[in-house]
Amino acid sequence: MDDLAQLGFLAGRILNTPVAIHPRKGEIALASLAARMGISEMRRADGSLVPSAWFDDDDDEFSGPKESRDPGYDMLGGLAVIPIAGTLVQKRSSLRPYSGMTGYNGIRQSFLTALADPDVKSIAFDISSGGGEVAGCFDLVDTIYAARGEKPIGAILTESAYSAAYAIASAVDPGSLFVPRTGGTGSIGVICAHADISAGLKKAGIKVTFITSEDADRKTDGRSEISLSQDAYDAIKHEIDAMGVIFRETVARNRGITTNQVRGFKAGTFMGADGVTAGLADAVMAPDAAFAALLSKIA
Numbered sequence: 001m002d003d004l005a006q007l008g009f010l011a012g013r014i015l016n017t018p019v020a021i022h023p024r025k026g027e028i029a030l031a032s033l034a035a036r037m038g039i040s041e042m043r044r045a046d047g048s049l050v051p052s053a054w055f056d057d058d059d060d061e062f063s064g065p066k067e068s069r070d071p072g073y074d075m076l077g078g079l080a081v082i083p084i085a086g087t088l089v090q091k092r093s094s095l096r097p098y099s100g101m102t103g104y105n106g107i108r109q110s111f112l113t114a115l116a117d118p119d120v121k122s123i124a125f126d127i128s129s130g131g132g133e134v135a136g137c138f139d140l141v142d143t144i145y146a147a148r149g150e151k152p153i154g155a156i157l158t159e160s161a162y163s164a165a166y167a168i169a170s171a172v173d174p175g176s177l178f179v180p181r182t183g184g185t186g187s188i189g190v191i192c193a194h195a196d197i198s199a200g201l202k203k204a205g206i207k208v209t210f211i212t213s214e215d216a217d218r219k220t221d222g223r224s225e226i227s228l229s230q231d232a233y234d235a236i237k238h239e240i241d242a243m244g245v246i247f248r249e250t251v252a253r254n255r256g257i258t259t260n261q262v263r264g265f266k267a268g269t270f271m272g273a274d275g276v277t278a279g280l281a282d283a284v285m286a287p288d289a290a291f292a293a294l295l296s297k298i299a
Helices: 003-014 023-036 104-116 137-146 164-170 198-203 230-255 259-264 273-278 287-296
Strands: 019-021 074-076 079-089 101-103 122-133 153-162 177-179 184-186 269-271
Touching (some): 079 104, 122 164, 137 230, 153 164, 164 230, 177 287, 184 273, 230 259
Parallel strands (some): 079 101, 153 184
Antiparallel strands (some): 184 269
8 A cells, every 4th residue: 555545544544533442542543644744743732742653562563464265263272263453443455453453344254254163162352452443343243242152252352452442352251351460441432533734724825615515514514624613513522422322332231231330431441450340351361361261161
């Protein structure tokens, strides 16, 4: 993918798009995009510098996608291990994590293939992700949840599952979500970043005029070239709130807790045992021990 196409790809995945992502991961993605736009650095409200690397310490780099015959999972004594790493997006061409991203379409295909594979006795999601796009996330979560009872399904966090990644982890069988002691769960919420570049365009001597069809006044809602109007903000906020309700209700259903409990988390994150206490994980366990625990359940 050339630089221009990559810029458009990143911008479309991050700006003016509802995402369910951990704040630290989101700011790294924004900083990476800013660098492509010629912005030398981004700083937080406290003045500290935002890292500019797209790959964070919870991302796995891959040199390229696996062969097309690859089912998208690795077999370990009857246990199919499906990797989920990096930023989550609706669609990618690879079944596995690739270029710091994992596609919901790839996860679904790998999961359904594992369900149909007679050699697969149990399924485990190996998750290390700060989250990603809302689009496609909850349909995948519902697919996993609906498959409960067909084969044992577990989630092993290596190291954390936040936001959209946690939504996926929450769908596994009760008692089968394992987090390491320094890992994390939570960040149950939706956010949308609107980039207002109108001042920059004006400074550069560029004036953008939108011409819309009759009775299409709201067609420009959310456009980065103009300041965000109150009506546009209210419309976007309404959608974000609605997605937040879906997120809370989905996690509450999956984990057997109340929506008020989930609301009370206020999209906070929980390290290790605190996630278990909050009802977001089932046990604190190192990844190798978690794999052994899931393997022990295979008849």
